[in-house]
Amino acid sequence: DGGITQSPKYLFRKEGQNVTLSCEQNLNHDAMYWYRQDPGQGLRLIYYSQIVNDFQKGDIAEGYSVSREKKESFPLTVTSAQKNPTAFYLCASKTSGGITRDTQYFGPGTRLTVL
Amino acid sequence: GENVEQHPSTLSVQEGDSAVIKCTYSDSASNYFPWYKQELGKGPQLIIDIRSNVGEKKDQRIAVTLNKTAKHFSLHITETQPEDSAVYFCAASIRTHNFNKFYFGSGTKLNVKP
Numbered sequence: 001d002g003g004i005t006q007s008p009k010y011l012f013r014k015e016g017q018n019v020t021l022s023c024e025q026n027l028n029h030d031a032m033y034w035y036r037q038d039p040g041q042g043l044r045l046i047y048y049s050q051i052v053n054d055f056q057k058g059d060i061a062e063g064y065s066v067s068r069e070k071k072e073s074f075p076l077t078v079t080s081a082q083k084n085p086t087a088f089y090l091c092a093s094k095t096s097g098g099i100t101r102d103t104q105y106f107g108p109g110t111r112l113t114v115l
Numbered sequence: 116g117e118n119v120e121q122h123p124s125t126l127s128v129q130e131g132d133s134a135v136i137k138c139t140y141s142d143s144a145s146n147y148f149p150w151y152k153q154e155l156g157k158g159p160q161l162i163i164d165i166r167s168n169v170g171e172k173k174d175q176r177i178a179v180t181l182n183k184t185a186k187h188f189s190l191h192i193t194e195t196q197p198e199d200s201a202v203y204f205c206a207a208s209i210r211t212h213n214f215n216k217f218y219f220g221s222g223t224k225l226n227v228k229p
Contacts, residue, residue, distance in 0.1 A: 106160070
């Protein structure tokens with residue numbers, strides 16, 4: 001899991017509530033990503049950020065929001081507008097230059113369950 | 116956009132046999148192809164990768180081949196061991212404006228029987 005931490009590991013939410021998933025990295029990486037993983041499916045991109053104070057929508061951004069106020073932190077908020085939020089959420093990061101510029105590192109994930 | 120397809124979805128082999136997982140991609144601009152291993156309840160771990168200017172790469176029991184013309188790449192695991200059992204994902208990455216966007220296959224669940 002390298003230097004990426006996600007918390008909490010498990011999260012339970014009632015319908016209609018917003019929840020925020022934490023992602024922190026100490027790898028000094030510029031780019032950070034949020035993916036959603038559902039059973040039997042590949043990872044789908046929710047949001048990504050190339051630098052601090054900048055982020056872009058991915059393929060399934062509806063019902064989610066992010067912020068990037070610090071280089072090491074990229075929290076994801078799952079809002080009540082997300083119709084089917086139960087999933088495994090993965091945060092990732094990568095550097096922007098150098099020999100490992102293409103390599104993406106993942107955190108351990110947060111499993112969100114809506115009750 | 117890019118579309119990555121991965122086969123098979125499940126693969127069962129006997130310990131010591133080889134396992135092959137195949138992926139195809141659609142966008143010829145993809146230039147980086149990583150493979151990840153994911154154990155239950157954990158994040159994916161990079162196991163091997165290949166760039167578009169290389170046809171084959173090997174790391175001990177693991178190898179990846181890339182055919183740019185046909186737009187497919189494969190993961191080969193030789194002398195499989197029970198600890199190789201996991202879900203494996205392929206991905207294709209397009210690097211534009213100094214930024215990589217990744218597209219993932221749907222995963223292959225590998226079961227190595229002792």
